[in-house]
Amino acid sequence: MVVLPRFLYIFQSIPICIPQLYFKKLDSIISSFIWAGKVPRISKKHLFKDKMNGGLSLPNFKLYYLAAHLNIFSFWRGCIPGIDLTEQPSWLLIEHLSCQRSCLPALLNSPTKIKNTVYKKNPIIQNSLKVWNQFLLLTRAPKMYLDTPICDNHAFFLDSVLAVKSYTKVAISTYYKVLLGVSSPSSHLFRVQWQEELGIEITEERWQDCIKNIYNSSINARHVLIQFRVVHRLHLSPSKMNKIYSNVSYLCAKCLNDPGTLSHVFLQCQKLQVFWDSI
Template identity: 25%
Template sequence: MATFQEYGDYSGFKLNLDKSLALATSSVLRDSWPGPFPLQWASSSFRYLGILLTPRTSVLYRVNIDSLFCSSAECFARWSPLPLSLLGRIHLFNMVLFPKWLYTLQLLPLWLLKRDITKLHSMLSRFCWGGRRPRVALHYLFGAWGGGGLGLPHFRLYNAACLMRFLGEWLSDRQDFIPKFYEKEFFAPWHILSLVHTPHSALPAPLRGSLLLHSLRVIWSYVLDSWNGTPSITRYLPIQGNLQFSPGMETASFRKLASRDFTLLTHVLQADGSLLSWDALVRSGVFSVGDFLAFRQLHHYVRSLPRTALAFLIEDRFAALLDPYLEDGFTVSGLYKDFHRLLGPTDRAVLHARWCQDLGIARDALDLPSLIARIPGVSVNADLRECQFRVLHRGYFMKSQLYYSGYKDSPLCPKCLQQPHSFIHAFWSCVKINRFWRQVLSYVESILGTALPFSAAGLLLDKYEAFRLSDSGQRQFMRRVGVLGKKVILSVWIGETLPSFWDWRNRLHALLLLERKDASYSLRRKRLFLRIWDSYLFSLSPRARSDILNSL
C-alpha cells in the first residue's frame, strides 16, 4: 500500500480505496493481515478486464464459461424474433457475441469441454435457423467465404488456435503475450516443452493440477493425434530441462550445448533420425574431449526412443505448419485458418467425389477452385447448377434435393425459354420480366406525374439518381417500388408463372397500410409517411384517401 501511495504522489493520481477490491488466495492469508485492511475483500471472485478471477484456478473454467453461456442465451432469446436472414443472424453473432468468447479464450488457457462445444453449436444452429429445422448442416457454414462457408466460427478450432498461441511463445522463444519469466520460475527446473511431451503419469505431482499445463498438453495431443503423430516425440523436444533426460538438467556439458544454440533434440540428429557422430560434434565445436560422457548419455537417450517416432520427427508435418510462425510470431487468425484448412470438419475427398459424380466428369478433370471463381460471372446451366446452389446455400445439395425444390433440368429461362437463366436475365432482361417492369413504371409515372427513365440501376440496385427526382419522398417511394417488384419476381422464381402487375399493386397497397399503422405512433413518423406516400394517396379514390388519412 505504501508503494501505491508513493506512485500516486509522483503521478498525481489517487487510489480510490472504497472502490478497490482484493482477492485472497486463501482464508489464512486474509485473516493474517496485520491491522485493518484498507481495501474491500472480494467474497469469491471479482471481474478484472472482463475476466472473472477466483482464488482457485480449478473453478476459472466454470465461472467464466457459464457466464458466457448465460449472456449468449439471453442475447439469442432477445434476437430470435428479429426478421433476419441466415446471413444476417451469422453476422449479428460474429459482431456481438463471438468477440466476448474469443476474448476469454485468448486470455485464459481453457480447453472447452466437448459437451460445452456441442451445447454452443446447438444454441447457434437454433438461432441461425430461427428455431426451425436446419436446411444445411452446421459444419457447412463454418469457414471463410472462399472455402464455401458463411464465416461462422468453428469454436473447437478457435479454441485450439488460442491455446497454440500460448504454446507458440515457447516454441518461438518470443514473449509477445505471456509473462514467460514467471512461468519459467513456476515450472523450473523443467522446460515447459518437455512437460507437454511427457506422459501424464510421469509428470511431477505438484504440476498435475496446473490449469495452464493441462490445457497446453491437451492442445498438443489434439493437433499431433490429428496427424497420426506421437505427442511424446516431436522436433521441439528440448535437451536441457528435459524431464525424461535428467543429465540435461544440471550437467555443465549440456549447458554448454545450449549456449551454442543446440537446444532441441533435432539439432543433434541426422536425416535418418540417428545421433550425430562424436567426431562431427567435436569438429563443429559443440563438444570437447572432456564431454564424451555427456555424448554417451545423449546417445543412450536417443537409442531409447522409438525409431518410427524419430523418422516422423525428421519429416514432421506439424513442424511444416508451425515453422512459418516461429519468426513472425503466432496469431490466432493465422492459426485458425491453417487449422480449418488441415483439421476442419469438411470431408473434402467425399465432396470432391460427389461433385464429380453429379457433374459427370472424371475426378482428375475437376478443377474446383477455378470452377468456383467463375461462378459470379456465369449463367446457370446443366453443368453449373450444383455450383449455383453451393453459392446460394453454402451447402451440398444432391439431385434428389434439387428435384424436390422444383428445379428444372433445362438451363433456359422457364418463362421465355429463349435465354440462359442468369440473374440479370431473371430479374430484368427476360422479355416477359421486362414487360412486367414497364407496366410497373408506367403506373408509377401516372402517379408522380413525370416521365421516368427505364433504368435497371434504379429499380434493381436502388440508385435513386437514375430517376433524376429532386423530392426525397419520391425517391423513397421509388425504393419501395423496386423492392416490391423484386419480391414479386422472386415469388415466381422457378416455374412458368409470370410476375403479375396486380400482385405488385396489391403488395404496394398492403405496404401503405402497414406503414400507416407505424405512422400513428409519433408525429415525426406521420410526417415521413405523408412525404413518401403523398402522390400515391392522391391517386386513390376520395373515400379511400380520407379513410387512410383519418386513421392517422
C-alpha cells in the same frame, strides 16, 4: 463479427480447459439461428470453410480456442533451459519456473502421459496440456521418441505449425487457418452428384473454378448465398422432397413430365428453354 473478438479475449485471458460440451452447445445455438430451428441441410463443417474453399467463413469457436492456445505454445517452444527470459512476458517466466524437473518444450514433445508432480505447482500448465492433447487428437499428430529420425519425417508437422511468430497480430488467425485446413471436409461428393445428374465429367480444375465463382459471381450477398446453395445442392427439389415425404410428387412442378432433379429444375426443363435461350 462483433462476437468473435469477445470470445478471443476470453480464450487468451483465461487459460482454462473448456469442456467440449460448451462448444457443442454454442454450435447448437448458432445452428438453430442459421436454420431457423429447422434441421440443417448441410454439415456445419462446410459452413466453417473459408470463402476461397467454398464455405461461408462461419467462425469455428472451438478452433479459435485451440488457435489461441497454440499462440501460447509457440512461446513455450522457445522457452529452452539456459536462455535469457528477461525480455519474455512475465507469465512465461512464472510457468517456466513452476515446471519441475523438466521444461515447457519437453512437455509439449513428450510421447507419454506426464505425471502431475512435474507441473503440479501451476494448474495453468496442466490445463494447457489438456488443450494440447485436444490439438494432437484433432491433427492426429504422431508421437515423438528419442530415436525418431530428423530427415524426411512427417512428424515435424508440429514444428511448422508452431513456427509462426507468436508476438504478431495475425498469429491466431494463422493458427486458425492451419487448423481449419486440417478439419475441413472435401466437397468432392457434391461434384460427383452434379456429374451424375448432368451426365458430364467435371474436372478438378473446373470444380475449383465453380467453388471460387461462388463469391466472384456477384457483390450482392443474397446472390452469393444463392450460388452457395446451388453448388452445395441445398435446394429441396421435388425428387428430394419425394424421398422425405412419399406423398409429394417427384415430378417437375413446371412440366409435370420429368423427375424434378436439381439439374432438371435449373437447366433441363422445357419450360425454361425460352429463358436460357434469351441469355
